[in-house]
Amino acid sequence: VRKLSRKYTKDITVSAEINSIQDLVRTPADERALLTLLILREGTRTSSPLIPYIMTFLLSAHEHIPSAWDHTSADGAARRAGLVNVDGGAALIMAADALRKAIAKDYNELAPRAIEKLPRLLGLTGPDIVDVTKLYTFQNFAEIWLAIRSRSIENNGYGALVPILCLMNHPGEGEVSNVNIGINSNGNMVLKAKRYIKRGEQLTLSYGDLSAERALLVYGFPMSVWSKLPSLKGFES
Numbered sequence: 001v002r003k004l005s006r007k008y009t010k011d012i013t014v015s016a017e018i019n020s021i022q023d024l025v026r027t028p029a030d031e032r033a034l035l036t037l038l039i040l041r042e043g044t045r046t047s048s049p050l051i052p053y054i055m056t057f058l059l060s061a062h063e064h065i066p067s068a069w070d071h072t073s074a075d076g077a078a079r080r081a082g083l084v085n086v087d088g089g090a091a092l093i094m095a096a097d098a099l100r101k102a103i104a105k106d107y108n109e110l111a112p113r114a115i116e117k118l119p120r121l122l123g124l125t126g127p128d129i130v131d132v133t134k135l136y137t138f139q140n141f142a143e144i145w146l147a148i149r150s151r152s153i154e155n156n157g158y159g160a161l162v163p164i165l166c167l168m169n170h171p172g173e174g175e176v177s178n179v180n181i182g183i184n185s186n187g188n189m190v191l192k193a194k195r196y197i198k199r200g201e202q203l204t205l206s207y208g209d210l211s212a213e214r215a216l217l218v219y220g221f222p223m224s225v226w227s228k229l230p231s232l233k234g235f236e237s
Helices: 002-007 012-024 028-042 051-061 074-084 089-117 138-151 212-217
Strands: 153-155 158-160 179-183 189-193
Touching: 012 028, 012 089, 028 051, 028 089, 028 138, 051 138, 074 089, 089 138, 089 212
Parallel strands: none
Antiparallel strands: 153 158, 179 189
16 A cells, blocks of 8 residues: 555545555455456556566466366366366365355455445546456456465465565475575565576475365366375365
């Protein structure tokens, strides 16, 4: 909110909307939902310096996460059918559907309020007006919400989107990550090398001890990866 205030200090309308965000965001779920809407909006700005970063969310970050698959579309239905046919697939689909239902709840509770209270920030008025009915659909919202969840870095209990850092992959099978994250004395995130890293070598960051279910449902790992991971005890029941 403070950063937005500094950017739009001279725009009275935007400043007023920014100041109203604290009243609009009542829960952590509201916070993530609003961030989702703002990222959707930012992705429509042709002059935004954040476009290359944001497009990674819009184009691919959610693609292999089952909760993003729209069962009413041909592609989504085919992906779901393929997952159901693997061992334990029915339970995975049930879990994915439960999460999608929770996302729908966040969308229905926050989106209408945000569109009403933040018309300038969300592009209903001012320059670069957007088509609300096309941009802020539930499907678009779910895809970006899931992308944020899969890419955010934990910081003091909150999920933070850190450009470049949040695009790092988990190390491959049998490998160990070559960087980790630290917090310096100023409270800033710092990327630290764990060993010597060669020029051109990919930086990898551990996502923690992954189960097959978490690897698929949260991060969208391909079946060739998540099927080799241990399953959560009692997950299918």
